[in-house]
Amino acid sequence: MKRIAIRITKAITLLVIAMSICLTLVSCGGSASTPTATPISESSTSPEYEVSSQLVTPTPLMDKEIIEVQTAEFEVTTLTANPDTLTVGETTDISVDITNISEIEGTYTATLTIDNDQLESKDIVVGAGDTQQVSFTYSPVSAGTYNLELGELTTSLNALEPTLSGPAEVTITRNQTTTDFPDTIGFTLEGTSVLSVTKISLEYGTSKRSLVSEVSRVEPDYAIGNKIKASWIWQMKETGSLPPGTSIWWRWRITDVNDRLYTTPRQTMLFEDTRFNWKVESREDMDLYYHDRDSSFGQELTDGIEEKLTRIELDVDIPEDRKIQIFVYADTDEFQSAVLFLQEWTGGVAFTQYNIIVYGIRPDQLDWGKRTLAHEITHILVEEATFGPFGDLPTWLNEGLAEYAEGEMSEHYKDVLATAIINDELISVTSLCSGFPANPDKATLAYTQSSSLVTYLVETYGWEKMRGLLEIFKDGSTYDNALEEVYSFNIKGLEDEWKAYIGAI
Numbered sequence: 001m002k003r004i005a006i007r008i009t010k011a012i013t014l015l016v017i018a019m020s021i022c023l024t025l026v027s028c029g030g031s032a033s034t035p036t037a038t039p040i041s042e043s044s045t046s047p048e049y050e051v052s053s054q055l056v057t058p059t060p061l062m063d064k065e066i067i068e069v070q071t072a073e074f075e076v077t078t079l080t081a082n083p084d085t086l087t088v089g090e091t092t093d094i095s096v097d098i099t100n101i102s103e104i105e106g107t108y109t110a111t112l113t114i115d116n117d118q119l120e121s122k123d124i125v126v127g128a129g130d131t132q133q134v135s136f137t138y139s140p141v142s143a144g145t146y147n148l149e150l151g152e153l154t155t156s157l158n159a160l161e162p163t164l165s166g167p168a169e170v171t172i173t174r175n176q177t178t179t180d181f182p183d184t185i186g187f188t189l190e191g192t193s194v195l196s197v198t199k200i201s202l203e204y205g206t207s208k209r210s211l212v213s214e215v216s217r218v219e220p221d222y223a224i225g226n227k228i229k230a231s232w233i234w235q236m237k238e239t240g241s242l243p244p245g246t247s248i249w250w251r252w253r254i255t256d257v258n259d260r261l262y263t264t265p266r267q268t269m270l271f272e273d274t275r276f277n278w279k280v281e282s283r284e285d286m287d288l289y290y291h292d293r294d295s296s297f298g299q300e301l302t303d304g305i306e307e308k309l310t311r312i313e314l315d316v317d318i319p320e321d322r323k324i325q326i327f328v329y330a331d332t333d334e335f336q337s338a339v340l341f342l343q344e345w346t347g348g349v350a351f352t353q354y355n356i357i358v359y360g361i362r363p364d365q366l367d368w369g370k371r372t373l374a375h376e377i378t379h380i381l382v383e384e385a386t387f388g389p390f391g392d393l394p395t396w397l398n399e400g401l402a403e404y405a406e407g408e409m410s411e412h413y414k415d416v417l418a419t420a421i422i423n424d425e426l427i428s429v430t431s432l433c434s435g436f437p438a439n440p441d442k443a444t445l446a447y448t449q450s451s452s453l454v455t456y457l458v459e460t461y462g463w464e465k466m467r468g469l470l471e472i473f474k475d476g477s478t479y480d481n482a483l484e485e486v487y488s489f490n491i492k493g494l495e496d497e498w499k500a501y502i503g504a505i
């Protein structure tokens with residue numbers, strides 16, 4: 001109002017000045033040199049001058065100044081985003097203070113711009129001298145740094161990739177195994193995942209005795225997406241035979257697109273020969289399974305086994321969780337159908353790392369069956385006595401101890417040995433340290449010699465030294481050094497002494 005008043009004064013002053021000029025022009029008369037005056041009539045005796053209209057009309061400047069309208073003025077401060085760092089999917093509150101710095105109430109339009117895109121406008125009425133806050137909310141849809149702008153102010157907002165923790169959200173509808181004994185075990189997994197699955201793997205292992213935890217891992221074919229569908233078949237022909245009764249554990253690992261892991265609970269199954277209905281004869285250290293025979297069969301087969309095993313004085317205890325399992329098939333052919341990769345003359349096999357024995361007995365082979373049982377159990381006892389990172393025994397020692405458990409050397413073995421001595425066909429003890437011949441006759445001679453060698457050692461030097469020998473092998477030793485340490489002779493020395501014992505030299 002004050003400014004307008006001043007301008008009105010100025011306008012009046014201008015008008016007064018203009019009128020003074022006019023009056024001057026009217027009073028001076030006679031002069032034709034005044035450019036702003038035009039004579040009405042040169043013939044006029046009393047020349048009169050008319051004031052130019054532009055000189056008498058009030059300047060329009062005065063009207064404009066009078067109708068000017070005042071608007072409110074605002075000051076914009078404190079643009080903030082809270083929080084200014086967040087995860088994609090979260091929301092931040094953006095606020096700004098608007099102060100009316102004029103003397104009239106006014107409306108301010110607050111327009112928030114994010115990365116040059118107008119997000120939202122809000123009209124706010126602010127009284128003269130007052131301050132009001134305007135708020136917005138914003139949820140970034142992707143990670144990055146955003147530039148927020150309102151009025152002359154700017155600030156930034158950081159959006160981070162989501163780092164979801166915890167297990168993948170997975171629903172399992174099928175998790176099972178199928179057995180085709182003795183060839184395959186199939187593993188199948190089905191279900192759904194909230195987030196897309198990027199990887200599925202299967203971990204599994206067996207009840208095999210091991211110094212370190214043995215975990216096998218495979219990555220079967222699977223589709224990437226929300227649907228879980230994976231399967232894998234364990235081919236025993238590729239990895240080696242597993243005996244019936246082996247306990248197998250497995251678990252699936254599922255990774256989703258956020259790198260979150262879901263692991264199915266560890267489950268176990270038995271690799272069973274379901275072709276037969278098994279009966280069981282339970283003893284303190286063993287469970288003997290057989291099929292299609294009277295219940296008396298299991299009892300007859302195991303009767304006297306403890307007595308046989310007392311011939312082997314190894315002082316080994318079988319822990320309860322490693323109780324020996326024995327699977328007795330109806331005959332050798334049936335037994336061979338249950339175990340892969342066997343020499344064709346094999347009648348029984350001890351899976352010493354599993355404490356499982358598998359063999360076949362015809363009804364007329366009960367005596368052989370009892371001897372073989374003692375033989376195979378001894379292999380397990382020797383394994384228990386020597387298990388360790390080394391524990392490498394010469395074959396003649398391992399087989400000789402097993403043969404010794406069977407009882408007195410059979411007449412057949414005595415004949416085989418006598419014939420070999422006469423024909424000078426004895427196999428060297430060094431050769432008997434490694435695997436036995438595939439040829440059945442040579443194999444029989446190898447078993448016979450092994451039996452004789454162990455008989456010589458235990459009957460000449462006793463069981464304490466034999467236990468000492470096994471202890472040295474457990475801790476790791478060459479064959480020569482172990483014998484030297486216990487008996488003061490090496491392999492060659494043993495061969496010489498033994499040959500003298502059996503009358504071969």
Ligand SMILES: [Zn+2]
Nearest residue numbers: 375379399402
């Ligand atoms: Zn054997």
